[in-house]
Amino acid sequence: MSATPEELKQRIEAGIPGARADVSGDGHHFNAVVSAPAFEGLSRISQHRLVYDVFGEEVGGRIHALSIQTRPE
């Protein structure tokens, strides 16, 4: 079953405390703009890892591609 932007949004917001996510995508390629207090003070790499970690092995598999922009808040 292919993923939906809504599913990704909900999982990001559930997985990262206080996060707000805007997700667009076609079921395979997604773009997520995520802001969260948890990003404060973290490098971009670490911020993106927090988002990738929500999906684990699914990135590259069921979720073929996930572009991320993060904003500390």
Place this chain on the structure above:
Amino acid sequence: MSDETTNPLRDEISKAISENDVLLFMKGTPDQPMCGFSARTVAILQSLGRPFAAVDVLPDPRIRQELSAVSNWPTIPQLFVDGELVGGCDIVTEMYQSGELQDTLGVDAGPSEQPTTEADAPEAPPLSIENRL
């Protein structure tokens, strides 16, 4: 961290990362990228005129698997500068737009010292499978 005692491929990857100032793991080659994200990252690096080494992860799926284990980063491309993961396409693009990438790569930063002759790019990396294609 690793679940296997010896892992030659992983060692090769770590070695390539430490031995190349600027190293891009990508799908395809700089001349023939096989994925839009890799293509965009290559285009940015080329526009900055900084030589870089590239490793194509496509010929063997284990390269990608081991790379992600080493870098703790799930997607391709992955750009390493001075042995550190800088990021994938999104981060590289953002950093390019903000000028941070230029700083990280030591280009376009005025007439400060810059090792231009150190063009160790295309031949150096032991993993650059592109040289065999």
